[in-house]
Amino acid sequence: MRVDYLGLEAFVAIADFGSFHRAAEALSLSQAALSHRVRKIEEDLGAPLFTRSSREVSLTQTGQGLLPEARRLLKALQDTYESARAGAQRQARRLAFACLPSIANSVLPQVLMDMSEQHPQIAFELLDIPVAGISGAVRSGAAEFGLTIVSAELSDLRLRPLVDEEYKLFVHCDEPLASRESVTMADVQGLRLARIRSQSKNRELLDVAFGEMRDRIVWQFEVQNATMAMRLAAKRAAMTILPESAIVMAPAVLVAVPIVGVRLQRTLGVVSRRGVPLSDNAAELLARIEAEMLENFRAHVAFGADRMLRPRE
Numbered sequence: 001m002r003v004d005y006l007g008l009e010a011f012v013a014i015a016d017f018g019s020f021h022r023a024a025e026a027l028s029l030s031q032a033a034l035s036h037r038v039r040k041i042e043e044d045l046g047a048p049l050f051t052r053s054s055r056e057v058s059l060t061q062t063g064q065g066l067l068p069e070a071r072r073l074l075k076a077l078q079d080t081y082e083s084a085r086a087g088a089q090r091q092a093r094r095l096a097f098a099c100l101p102s103i104a105n106s107v108l109p110q111v112l113m114d115m116s117e118q119h120p121q122i123a124f125e126l127l128d129i130p131v132a133g134i135s136g137a138v139r140s141g142a143a144e145f146g147l148t149i150v151s152a153e154l155s156d157l158r159l160r161p162l163v164d165e166e167y168k169l170f171v172h173c174d175e176p177l178a179s180r181e182s183v184t185m186a187d188v189q190g191l192r193l194a195r196i197r198s199q200s201k202n203r204e205l206l207d208v209a210f211g212e213m214r215d216r217i218v219w220q221f222e223v224q225n226a227t228m229a230m231r232l233a234a235k236r237a238a239m240t241i242l243p244e245s246a247i248v249m250a251p252a253v254l255v256a257v258p259i260v261g262v263r264l265q266r267t268l269g270v271v272s273r274r275g276v277p278l279s280d281n282a283a284e285l286l287a288r289i290e291a292e293m294l295e296n297f298r299a300h301v302a303f304g305a306d307r308m309l310r311p312r313e
Contacts, residue, residue, distance in 0.1 A: 005077060007041030008070045010034050011049055015067055018057055072186035081194040095159075095281050096125035098137045098146035102226065103268065104128040106245040107296060111288045124279055130225075131201045138271050144282040147289065149201050160270045162290060163297035167206070168256035170230060170246070171239045182258040185213055192220035192230040193235065194238040202226070206241060208266050230254060265291070 013023035014034070024034040042048055049063035057068065099108065104126060112124055127137055127146075134146040135157060150161045169188065173176050177187060196202045207214055220238050223229050227249065229240040234251040243266060247256045270286065272278065278286065 003039050003073070004044060005074070006035075007037045007044070008074055010037035010236065011063070012036065012067065012074060013068050014050065014057060015059060015063070020057065020229075038100070042072060045109050047263055059164055093121055094123045094125060095285060096127065096143050097282065098127040098129060098134045098143040098148070100134070100147060100149070100268070101128045101130060101236035102243055102245040102249065103147050103293070106248040106290050107289060110284070111292050115288060119281065135271055138273060139212060141273075144278055145286055146271040147268065147293075148271050149205075149268040150202075156274055158272050159273050160272075161192070161267050162269045163263045163293050164267050165243050165245060165297060167209075167241050167259065167266070168244045168247075169259055170233050170242055170250060170254050170256055172233060172236045173253050173255050175239070177235065177239075178255045179255055182260045184261040185210070185217070185259070188239065190218060192218055192238040194220050194223055194232045194240045196226065196229060197222055197224050202242070205266055206264070209262055213262075268297075 006120040010023065010027065010029075013027055014020055017023045017026060020031055024031045027034065029037075030110050038049065045062065045066075047059050048063040049066065051058045051060055071161045074077050092312060105128075108126065112126075116122065116124065127133075127143055129137065131149045134143070136156065139142040139156060148159075169177065169183055179181055182186075195206065210217065220228070221232055225231070226240075226242050226246050229238075229242065230246070230250045232238045233240050241259070241264070242256075244256055247254070250256075272292070
C-alpha cells in the first residue's frame with residue numbers, strides 16, 4: 001500500500017499543535033483540506049486517529065501507536081530531501097572539465113584565476129589527464145567538456161578544432177643545438193632522444209610525421225610521460241621532441257628549438273557531448289579558454305575555430 005506522506009504530515013501537525021486550526025495555519029492549508037487529508041489516512045488505516053470534542057483534540061490508541069513511527073518516517077524523508085537538495089546545490093556550484101596537462105599548465109592558470117575572482121561561488125574541478133582519458137571523462141559526464149587532440153569524431157561526441165600546435169626539440173641550454181634558430185631532422189640523427197611510450201598520441205603523431213626517417217633516429221629512452229622525458233633532457237642524457245606548450249613545465253635549463261623540413265604539429269580542440277548543452281558557467285569558462293588559446297597560438301588557428309562558443313548574454 002502506498003504511504004500517504006501528506007496524510008502523515010497532517011496527522012503529526014495536529015498531534016503537535018493539539019488543534020486542527022493551528023495545524024492548518026502551520027501547513028498553510030484550509031481546515032477543510034487538512035481534515036480531508038486526515039480522513040483519507042484514517043480510511044486507509046481503518047481506524048480513527050483522533051477523538052474530537054469542542055474543547056480539545058486527543059489521540060486514539062491507534063493514533064498513539066502511529067505517532068512515533070510517523071515522526072520517524074517524516075524525519076527520514078526530510079533528511080533525504082535536504083541531502084539531495086544540498087547535493088544538487090553543490091553540483092550546481094561544481095564545474096568539472098578535462099584538459100591535456102601541457103595545455104592546463106600553459107593556458108589555464110590565468111583563466112581560472114580570473115574566473116574564480118569573478119565567480120567565487122564556483123568550485124572548479126580540473127581533470128588534467130592524458131588524451132586517452134579525456135573523451136571517456138566527457139562521455140561519462142565526469143567532465144562537461146574537454147580540451148584534447150582532435151582526431152576522428154565519435155558518434156556521441158562533438159570535436160571542434162581550435163588551434164594547431166607545433167612540436168619542438170627540447171634540449172639543454174648548453175648543448176650546441178640550443179643556440180640554433182631551428183634544426184632539421186638530419187641534425188638530430190645519431191643523437192640520443194627520449195620519446196613517450198608507444199601507446200601515446202604524441203608517439204603516434206611523431207611516427208606518422210617522420211615516416212621512414214624514424215628508423216634512422218636513435219630513441220635511447222622510452223618513457224611514460226613528458227615530464228620524465230624533460231628530466232632526461234635536463235640531465236643531458238637525451239633530447240626530446242614535445243609540443244611547444246610543454247615548455248612551461250620544463251626545467252629552466254631547457255630550451256625549445258623549432259624543427260623545420262618536416263610537418264610536426266597537433267590540432268587542439270574541444271570535445272563535448274552531442275545534444276547536451278553546456279551549463280552557463282561551463283560555456284563562460286570555455287569561451288575564456290578559447291580566447292586565451294587563440295591568443296597564445298595566434299599564428300596557428302585551426303580550420304573551424306571561427307565557430308567558437310560564445311559566452312551567454
